[in-house]
Amino acid sequence: MRCTFCEKEAVLRLRHANLRLCPEHLVARVEKEAEKAIREFHMFTPEEKILVAVSGGKDSLGLWQILTKLGYQADGLYIDLGIAGYSERSQGFCEAFARERGLTLHVLRLKEELGAGLDEIAQVMHGEPCSHCGTIKRYLMNRAAIDGGYAALATGHNLDDEAATLLGNVLQWNLEYLARQYPVLPEGRKLARKVKPLIYVSEREMVAYCLISGIRYIYEECPHSVGARSLFLKQILNELEDEAPSTKISFVKGFLRAHHIFPKAEETELRDCPVCGMPTTASGPCRFCRIRERMKHYAPA
């Protein structure tokens, strides 16, 4: 199988893009697709400082590499969630990545922020651990971007992630979530701009990108994500893609074209959380502070 663009042997076939790519052209394509999304959605400019949320996985470390290579000023943020046997290893990959490339990595620790890690939260709090983890990460990422004076917070959500989230939102016709699902969410008072430069890049491309670029990353999924609905929806989308290649990219691109039909939520008035001062829709303390309060109460002395 020969590369679509040169004489070299192709290592990846992308049926949805009708391409066969050698290592060099795969790297070029992934970087080009990221740059395309950055420009199309006016995510940020080379003059702006960006904070990349890194988990130690392929997508976020790959994104950091891409942004750096494309000439953007990107620092990293790692949140140590306190997941036994998983967080230490993820952090190791992030630190090695930053050290080898001379990049700046900020680290926040859940145990310092909340007095407890996700393992304890999963035991104590009702509901899905992934849901609490999402609240916590969004809070800390936003605060870090605001406090650090970054122009935008970038996350490594790829095409498969976006398609799975979209399918979940569409199956329930959650109009509020659909209106908010977009590759760039503008900044607000104490709210950082959020951007997803990898929306056009598939999971398979990111795996290949990291392997070719020599990026070492954590392979395992988070132990709390076992049986998570998002993984099930990804599997469903893979079946659809097998039957009709380009299902995922058409689904996501078609949604982005149709996005204007989703009614913008009323500008919900944001108050300052009486505990931490960050913006919240709640009338009392924000969700993050409520988790902290709950964990203070339940944590072993």
Place this chain on the structure above:
Amino acid sequence: MRCTFCEKEAVLRLRHANLRLCPEHLVARVEKEAEKAIREFHMFTPEEKILVAVSGGKDSLGLWQILTKLGYQADGLYIDLGIAGYSERSQGFCEAFARERGLTLHVLRLKEELGAGLDEIAQVMHGEPCSHCGTIKRYLMNRAAIDGGYAALATGHNLDDEAATLLGNVLQWNLEYLARQYPVLPEGRKLARKVKPLIYVSEREMVAYCLISGIRYIYEECPHSVGARSLFLKQILNELEDEAPSTKISFVKGFLRAHHIFPKAEETELRDCPVCGMPTTASGPCRFCRIRERMKHYAPA
């Protein structure tokens, strides 16, 4: 397993509705769900004459039975598509159903209308046979309803059908199709009102309804539908339903609630087809007349 409503043994468990039903209560539920949809969407009244498009399958014959039992005035329309070994048998089931109940069944034959059946059309015409068949059936059903002075044309699309169509439309974000996907489409000049009273009733319920009601119907799928995308999408939705019961009903009901956000297509100007006089968006002959012209040319003498 006992019926949710009485002491009898249940024969069907509906996880999505959290019900276990004996034969009698299953029949009652199916008829109630149909009546609910008829009223909710103002489909028709007991004073109006309805034409039910029957294929010989469980959904359309079941629908005819339901409408008759609910006190509506419903005649049947069978279109003989000229599919060898399939059309004869389907017609037999429709005729037996009508005869046993003293109901009126109209029959149209593709070979008389077009000079050819679907088997020949599938051989001669490019594209999916299901697509041509859809064009032809929509045309003939509409014409029959208009010519017969019926207030509405009812089809047996059930919850599974609607969910599969919806998934296909949403995966492509086909806004025009999404705007037109609704349980009732109002009448227009030479256009019959179209209604789908079974949108809230699942395939499994219709199978059980027919078995319990002693309705004999054709089990096989149309031979041309093998590998059809709609069947694949139904299988995908069944996987989603297995994982989270009520996925289909939430998907369809949520869509109906959100339906107002889909921009109504511009009132496309309909002209009269220069050949048959029926309304069409085409500038020349309508699609039906073009198929007829094409088949005239290609049919063996």
